[in-house]
Amino acid sequence: MIYKIFGITFYKKDLINENVLCPICNWSGNKFAMFGLIARDALCPKCGSLERHRLSYFYLLSKINLFASKSIKVLHFAPEKSITSIFKMFKNIEYISCDIEPEKAMCVQDITNITFDDNTFDIIFCSHVLEHIEDDSKAMTELFRVLHPQGIAILQVPFGKIHPFDKTELTTTFEDFTITAPEEREKAFGQEDHVRLYEKNDFVKRLKDSGFNVIEEKIMEAFKDEFQIKYGLSADDIIFAVTKQ
């Protein structure tokens, strides 16, 4: 049996025996491994993918032109092993990973001061990075600069819904750069190395202020419940695809 997501054909034979399946590395089992501060079944024990990475897999497959003769230049910030393996599936991709820490990627880049030329990359993948960066406006401006005019940048950040201290609804991004101690940052922003708690509409505004056209990809709507469970996806995960036009 076959099914289609975003016009891509998948075979359904994987739905027969095992409860869950990682679409990236094909690991299957009864459930994903426990992960997170509030522990949940989320982690692929083989490739390390989480819900958001598996969602990105389906999204990237729908966006990368397998049959393009032209090579596609990809820049991957703070590379996750599972996402790297997706890009390596494609022969027509010129892949570069980068990180602020030299041992974590192919090259060192400060996202607020990228050394690549303007208009270089067809795809930029930057997931759960911007919440670590104090000057996120400069980072967004740099991503805009190095993106090809017809390119697409795929950005993900975690969102807050409740203000960490007064517990009211979060109406804009919460940031306070005087909070620097790891344990205080964890209380305020949810993780000891985060510098803010983004509110979704404000994140979109910041991207637009940096020049981007912002598309919120409602990719989860393409998945029936059985596939959300099978592939360990989360309705909370959102993919923002940003372009220069």
Ligand SMILES: [Zn+2]
């Ligand atoms: Zn996996």
